[in-house]
Amino acid sequence: MTDEKVTISKGLEGIFIADTTLCKIDGTNGKLWYRGYPIEVLADKSNYEEVAFLLLYGHLPNRHEMDVFDARLKDEREVSSEIKEIIKMYSGKAHPNDVLRTCVSALSTYDDDMSDRSKEANLERAVKLIAKLPTIIAMIGRTMRGKGFVEPDRSLSHSSNFLYMLTGKRPDKESAKLIDLMFILHAEHGSNASTFSTLVTGSTLADTYSAVVAGIATLRGPLHGGADEAALNMMKAIGEPDNTEKYIEDALAGKQRIMGFGHRVYKAYDPRAKVVYKYLQSFMKTTTDPQIEKLLEIAIRAEKLMEEKLSKTKGIWPNIDFFSGPLYTAMDIPSDLFTPIFAASRMAGWTAHLFEYWENNRLFRPLDNYVGKLDVEYVPIDKRQ
Ligand SMILES: CC(=O)SCCNC(=O)CCNC(=O)[C@H](O)C(C)(C)COP(=O)(O)OP(=O)(O)OC[C@H]1O[C@@H](n2cnc3c(N)ncnc32)[C@H](O)[C@@H]1OP(=O)(O)O
Numbered sequence: 001m002t003d004e005k006v007t008i009s010k011g012l013e014g015i016f017i018a019d020t021t022l023c024k025i026d027g028t029n030g031k032l033w034y035r036g037y038p039i040e041v042l043a044d045k046s047n048y049e050e051v052a053f054l055l056l057y058g059h060l061p062n063r064h065e066m067d068v069f070d071a072r073l074k075d076e077r078e079v080s081s082e083i084k085e086i087i088k089m090y091s092g093k094a095h096p097n098d099v100l101r102t103c104v105s106a107l108s109t110y111d112d113d114m115s116d117r118s119k120e121a122n123l124e125r126a127v128k129l130i131a132k133l134p135t136i137i138a139m140i141g142r143t144m145r146g147k148g149f150v151e152p153d154r155s156l157s158h159s160s161n162f163l164y165m166l167t168g169k170r171p172d173k174e175s176a177k178l179i180d181l182m183f184i185l186h187a188e189h190g191s192n193a194s195t196f197s198t199l200v201t202g203s204t205l206a207d208t209y210s211a212v213v214a215g216i217a218t219l220r221g222p223l224h225g226g227a228d229e230a231a232l233n234m235m236k237a238i239g240e241p242d243n244t245e246k247y248i249e250d251a252l253a254g255k256q257r258i259m260g261f262g263h264r265v266y267k268a269y270d271p272r273a274k275v276v277y278k279y280l281q282s283f284m285k286t287t288t289d290p291q292i293e294k295l296l297e298i299a300i301r302a303e304k305l306m307e308e309k310l311s312k313t314k315g316i317w318p319n320i321d322f323f324s325g326p327l328y329t330a331m332d333i334p335s336d337l338f339t340p341i342f343a344a345s346r347m348a349g350w351t352a353h354l355f356e357y358w359e360n361n362r363l364f365r366p367l368d369n370y371v372g373k374l375d376v377e378y379v380p381i382d383k384r385q
């Protein structure tokens with residue numbers, strides 16, 4: 001062993017991995033921009049198709065560009081009979097995010113020329129992936145609930161069509177806005193864990209599909225994209241609003257993490273959580289569903305308590321995943337689809353980052369500090385204890 005002193009950055013905290021023009025996060029002040037546009041403005045004024053174009057092409061589309069991009073997305077919504085078979089075979093046997101990961105892996109088999117690594121070919125792949133994920137997820141969701149597939153409807157926008165394929169009903173104006181909002185807010189977020197693993201895989205010059213499959217896999221965990229499902233499960237476990245304070249106090253005393261709170265970069269309120277909360281509050285004025293009212297009351301009481309306990313002292317504020325659960329529940333979306341929906345939205349960010357990184361690619365290969373023994377004697381198997 002050497003005596004060399006090394007500095008370890010656990011979880012790569014504080015390490016910059018690349019220059020980017022995609023997204024700026026101001027973690028101290030709780031601000032977020034996609035290609036310079038404040039998230040609040042995009043949330044109120046834009047739509048997912050436009051945001052995906054912005055991320056992939058670097059500018060907001062003009063009318064013609066939008067029409068062409070939108071038509072391409074609509075052309076690519078259908079999935080093959082083989083993908084439908086995979087969905088039927090695995091849905092219900094594994095978490096929907098795992099089934100989605102398997103389907104996306106299988107999509108690579110339809111690529112006519114994987115050796116074409118041109119920007120144009122990769123942008124086409126991104127369009128196909130962005131277009132097909134909502135279809136796959138809706139089909140997984142329906143199969144798990146014993147319902148037949150609903151084929152895509154070209155007359156509907158990207159996110160409305162997703163809700164339609166999932167529920168079988170064309171969404172009203174309010175639900176259409178809410179689901180689109182969630183797609184926009186989840187579209188991009190710098191070098192988060194799933195984008196980073198997409199880049200790590202891509203940095204070996206693996207193909208687009210391999211790279212985004214790594215992203216989907218990484219999103220799954222409760223410390224990242226799985227937190228929205230976990231946060232809703234916590235709210236359901238709390239059950240009654242009056243149980244909230246005791247539940248949270250006990251969890252904190254037992255050193256448990258409260259899902260949907262805290263962030264590696266934000267030490268302030270996640271601006272996306274603020275947007276979700278704003279829309280959720282206005283939605284609440286129109287709903288009389290007691291289940292949603294209860295969930296929201298639990299969420300608000302949990303947030304208030306966490307603010308007293310942790311926000312001001314440790315910078316642990318709600319993140320995007322905290323209020324997502326009540327909002328998705330209000331749209332009748334089952335909790336096991338939250339993470340796959342995150343993946344469908346983030347596909348724009350993953351692919352945009354990947355293509356940007358490839359313009360100046362360098363293999364990711366960090367170091368680890370060996371602290372074990374060296375030159376250990378090899379003992380034949382029959383002589384070992
Ligand atoms: C879309 C997204 O991916 S957003 C993030 C989604 N994930 C979650 O909501 C899961 C819950 N949150 C967490 O586990 C964390 O906040 C993370 C993983 C997101 C970020 O954590 P890190 O940057 O690694 O923070 P770290 O683990 O160093 O925590 C700092 C301190 O805050 C505490 N803390 C962090 N998050 C939480 C939480 N959610 N609940 C309670 N305490 C927390 C830690 O216990 C630690 O306390 P200590 O200093 O007394 O040991």
Ligand SMILES: O=C([O-])CC(=O)C(=O)O
Nearest residue numbers: 188189191192193264265
């Ligand atoms: O940035 C992160 O670490 C996690 C996150 O909020 C996201 O991916 O949206």
